[in-house]
Amino acid sequence: VHLVESGGGLVQPGGSLRLSCAASGFTFSSAAMSWYHQAPGKERELVATISSAGGSTNYADSMKGRFTISRDNTKNTVYLQMNSLKPEDTAVYYCNVRWRYINYWGQGTQVTVSS
Numbered sequence: 001v002h003l004v005e006s007g008g009g010l011v012q013p014g015g016s017l018r019l020s021c022a023a024s025g026f027t028f029s030s031a032a033m034s035w036y037h038q039a040p041g042k043e044r045e046l047v048a049t050i051s052s053a054g055g056s057t058n059y060a061d062s063m064k065g066r067f068t069i070s071r072d073n074t075k076n077t078v079y080l081q082m083n084s085l086k087p088e089d090t091a092v093y094y095c096n097v098r099w100r101y102i103n104y105w106g107q108g109t110q111v112t113v114s115s
Contacts, residue, residue, distance in 0.1 A: 034048065
């Protein structure tokens, strides 16, 4: 299983970013996918989850209405559209899949929200 995140960077408060996670090594269309983030000195937290077919999504309360998780099963890719970004969204963002009872993580992509 291999997960590769991209799309992070520096953005001003109120700005937007779109993260991507390219997946391989498992049956992508059969797996729910998630995004987590980890701020300095804090534990890794769930941001959003999307079902295998994309019909169901869940978000952390602080992200509802600002972030949108989506997927393209033809491209084996999951996305996280982040709007109205706040300084407290600054963190490393990780793609996650639980496949055959094992959690897999990407290397992470840094998102920094600062003026």
